[in-house]
Amino acid sequence: MSLCKIIWNNLQVGEWQEKFNLINKSNILQTYEYAKATCLVNKQKARWGVIYINDNEAGLVQIIEAGIIKNLIHGVIIDRGPLWFDGYGSIEDIKSFVRCLNSEFPARFGRKRRFIPEFLNSQEIVSIMKENGFKKNHNIKNYQTIWIDLEKSEEELRLGLKSNWRNKLKRAESYNLEIIWDSKGILLPFLLMLFAPS
Secondary structure, eight states: OOOEEEEESOSOHHHHHHHHHTOSSOOGGGSHHHHHHHHHHHTOEEEEEEEEETTEEEEEEEEEEEEETTTTEEEEEEEEEOEEOTTOOOHHHHHHHHHHHHHHSOOOTTEEEEEEESSOOOHHHHHHHHHTTOOOOTTSOOOOOOOOOTTSOHHHHHHTSOHHHHHHHHHHHTTTOOOOOOTTOTTHHHHHHHHSOO
């Protein structure tokens, strides 16, 4: 049986990024930059955890949390985590992680936990989640990550699309749109206005 522990906030940003870069298929919701941006906007705070399985570094997890009255009212969010290093992320590792997470942030009155995991939704995983007090929200569909090998030719990539997507792409290309990379932030005020509260 795997034994899991999570060590929080013990890395400098550069060290976290080095470890994050070791993860072959990560996602934006577990990036340092995403946490900093969302915490600033939503007045939350983030924790960055290194996951140890049997005393070996096994992966990373980032949580977003908010609390008032010394965390009497407390929210904990894990979106699309944990992320595993090569050789980790087995069913046993996942079970151990869920138990560890539950022991650190147990279900209780005043605490809302949202955990949208980055692993397959097998019956075994659903069972361990339920055993640890996580409830499935049937209104939320599971995430699906699609990875595309961009080293393929444009024609190979196009052939890999479903026909209706190929048709939409061809139609979009007919508009001759141009993408401009704004490395100086000239368009930033315009983009911020799109997301400003009305």
